[in-house]
Amino acid sequence: GGRGVFTLTPGQPAPMELLRDRSFGKDGFITSEESERMWEEKCPGHDFVVLLLMGPWFRDEFSGGDLFGTLRPLSAALPQWL
Secondary structure (H helix, E strand, O other): OOEHHHOOOOOOOEOOOOOOOOOOOEOOEOOHHHHHHHHHHOOOOHHHOOOOOOOOEEEOOOOOHHHOOOEEEHHHHHHHHO
């Protein structure tokens, strides 16, 4: 099993969905500074902070067929998703 890039078995990983807690930050999104403060102060929820990066490459767990699980440029998929 496993999810995302943390799969241990062969084959396609199970898709993963991250649900934000809207009580933190602005509608569930916090700044880097807020994240650092939460970690330093060990605030409730600090170990559940997820850093979202929009880099030029991503592992495609959304497309079907041969594209599933491949590393692709974000620019190749983003226009058709928007």
